[in-house]
Amino acid sequence: MTSEFEGRCLADVVSARARELPDRPALRVEDDTLTYAELDDRARRVATGLRASEVAPGDVVAVMLPNCTEFVVTWLALDRLGAATAAVNTALIGDGLAHALATTGARVLVLDEDHVGAARDILDRLPGLRTVLLRGTIGSLPGVRLRPWATLLDHAPMSGRGPVSGADASIVLFTSGSTGRSKACVLPHRYVVRQAEVFARRMGLRGDDVLFCPFPLFHVDAAVFTVAPAFLLGATAALVRRFSVRRFWDQIRAAGATVFDFMGATLAMLYKQPAGPGDRTHAVRLAWGVPLPAWAGDFEDRFGVELVEPYGLTDTGMVLSNEPGVPRRPGSCGRPIELYEVRVLDADGFELPAGRVGEICVRPREPAVMFSAYLGMPEETLSALRDLWFHTGDLAHRDADGYFYFAGRAKDVIRRRGENISALEIEEVIDRHPAVLEAAAYGVPSELTEEDVMVAIVLRPGRSLAAEELLEFCARNLARHMVPRYLDFVAELPKTPTEKIEKHRLKTRGVTGSTHDRGSGGHVSSREDGQMIT
Numbered sequence: 001m002t003s004e005f006e007g008r009c010l011a012d013v014v015s016a017r018a019r020e021l022p023d024r025p026a027l028r029v030e031d032d033t034l035t036y037a038e039l040d041d042r043a044r045r046v047a048t049g050l051r052a053s054e055v056a057p058g059d060v061v062a063v064m065l066p067n068c069t070e071f072v073v074t075w076l077a078l079d080r081l082g083a084a085t086a087a088v089n090t091a092l093i094g095d096g097l098a099h100a101l102a103t104t105g106a107r108v109l110v111l112d113e114d115h116v117g118a119a120r121d122i123l124d125r126l127p128g129l130r131t132v133l134l135r136g137t138i139g140s141l142p143g144v145r146l147r148p149w150a151t152l153l154d155h156a157p158m159s160g161r162g163p164v165s166g167a168d169a170s171i172v173l174f175t176s177g178s179t180g181r182s183k184a185c186v187l188p189h190r191y192v193v194r195q196a197e198v199f200a201r202r203m204g205l206r207g208d209d210v211l212f213c214p215f216p217l218f219h220v221d222a223a224v225f226t227v228a229p230a231f232l233l234g235a236t237a238a239l240v241r242r243f244s245v246r247r248f249w250d251q252i253r254a255a256g257a258t259v260f261d262f263m264g265a266t267l268a269m270l271y272k273q274p275a276g277p278g279d280r281t282h283a284v285r286l287a288w289g290v291p292l293p294a295w296a297g298d299f300e301d302r303f304g305v306e307l308v309e310p311y312g313l314t315d316t317g318m319v320l321s322n323e324p325g326v327p328r329r330p331g332s333c334g335r336p337i338e339l340y341e342v343r344v345l346d347a348d349g350f351e352l353p354a355g356r357v358g359e360i361c362v363r364p365r366e367p368a369v370m371f372s373a374y375l376g377m378p379e380e381t382l383s384a385l386r387d388l389w390f391h392t393g394d395l396a397h398r399d400a401d402g403y404f405y406f407a408g409r410a411k412d413v414i415r416r417r418g419e420n421i422s423a424l425e426i427e428e429v430i431d432r433h434p435a436v437l438e439a440a441a442y443g444v445p446s447e448l449t450e451e452d453v454m455v456a457i458v459l460r461p462g463r464s465l466a467a468e469e470l471l472e473f474c475a476r477n478l479a480r481h482m483v484p485r486y487l488d489f490v491a492e493l494p495k496t497p498t499e500k501i502e503k504h505r506l507k508t509r510g511v512t513g514s515t516h517d518r519g520s521g522g523h524v525s526s527r528e529d530g531q532m533i534t
Contacts, residue, residue: 043076049152057082082162087218091479166190190368196228212257262289263418264449414443
């Protein structure tokens with residue numbers, strides 16, 4: 001199927017809307033609103049400024065910004081130049097941040113003033129970084145050229161654009177791997193545009209909609225499934241800095257939102273709030289997200305909002321979906337969208353019959369609608385695409401009518417409040433503590449749906465370690481969403497004959513009376529004679 005914007009990029013979409021709907025609000029982030037004309041003009045000016053900063057077609061520019069209009073303007077400007085935006089998680093510090101920035105290979109970094117300290121700590125590990133464009137007050141970053149981002153707006157608008165094909169990279173989003181560090185998914189222009197088109201059609205979105213997202217722009221939900229569909233429709237994308245259960249409905253009303261997306265945890269937090277007369281005083285008609293809980297019907301009745309569950313990954317975009325107005329099949333995440341062929345395969349790559357659980361595997365029916373590579377990881381790219389199928393690492397079964405039912409994750413990834421967390425990254429940090437012999441990180445069920453982070457720790461002989469001390473160590477070296485909630489100190493970890501940790505046994509054991517729970521402030525004094533998992 002041919003796209004209206006075949007071979008074009010999101011910056012082209014915005015320019016078209018600026019001609020048709022110049023005064024319509026395009027982007028609203030908290031109190032900062034840009035019309036389509038203003039957004040297009042700023043993106044063109046910043047494109048000229050970036051070109052003057054020696055950004056060339058094919059370059060990757062790292063962007064470490066909170067949700068703000070400058071993020072979207074920078075993304076559009078780089079699209080126009082034929083360069084790519086690498087969106088870096090703003091919670092990263094230390095090793096995680098150094099890994100992410102080194103993976104991008106970026107010579108230019110767009111940085112918010114709140115993260116200058118984190119960047120300064122790892123600059124010596126980024127010899128290729130030359131220029132930092134700072135949003136906010138000028139700080140001190142030795143060894144790089146430091147300029148205010150705002151000066152990019154002083155340039156004349158760029159009239160044309162650089163060479164762009166649908167297969168060229170638009171944005172790089174990081175996704176957690178199964179056994180290694182986070183992978184940088186290279187997403188083409190056609191991925192962004194076609195995913196947005198099909199998503200908008202599947203969800204019945206309209207040009208008068210306001211699409212609200214409380215999640216960060218380095219996440220596919222905000223970038224590809226909120227901003228991009230809004231621009232394609234000539235609608236409005238409304239973002240906030242972070243999810244707030246207390247302020248959520250006030251933010252919805254202030255934005256005039258008609259559609260929002262959720263994660264299981266955020267939906268649960270909203271549902272657990274006391275019912276009140278304001279529960280239906282909003283304009284929202286539709287919310288989409290995963291997973292859809294058993295009490296979804298009660299949520300819909302209380303708030304007057306239809307809930308729709310799709311299934312997808314950053315690597316592939318939306319693969320399966322239900323549709324508004326169509327009766328739900330309990331537990332199903334829908335049927336394949338037209339962009340993909342989707343099958344359930346066994347460990348040998350053979351398709352399984354209806355009702356049998358296997359791995360969800362995907363391949364495209366159109367070019368450039370999936371990730372093109374994991375940046376700097378050719379072996380991982382080939383492994384994920386083996387036998388001409390993309391292997392998701394997720395398990396499911398399907399019924400005779402082609403509806404799929406998610407059955408869990410085969411990957412060593414913890415899903416916490418919308419974030420995919422690599423267990424290995426947590427383990428690598430905890431293993432650095434001088435009292436720790438080895439550690440295993442895994443997910444356990446959360447009362448807010450999805451998972452909480454739990455770690456089983458074996459101490460070095462003769463050493464002791466308080467749970468609070470280890471948590472403080474984690475807080476200094478891990479992003480906040482990666483800091484464990486639960487700690488279990490054990491004598492040894494269960495392993496296979498080949499010395500692989502049997503995490504399924506740890507997960508089955510779960511939280512016990514001896515587990516330290518950071519969430520409840522519980523304390524277990526940790527000694528070398530901890531329990532052994534049997």
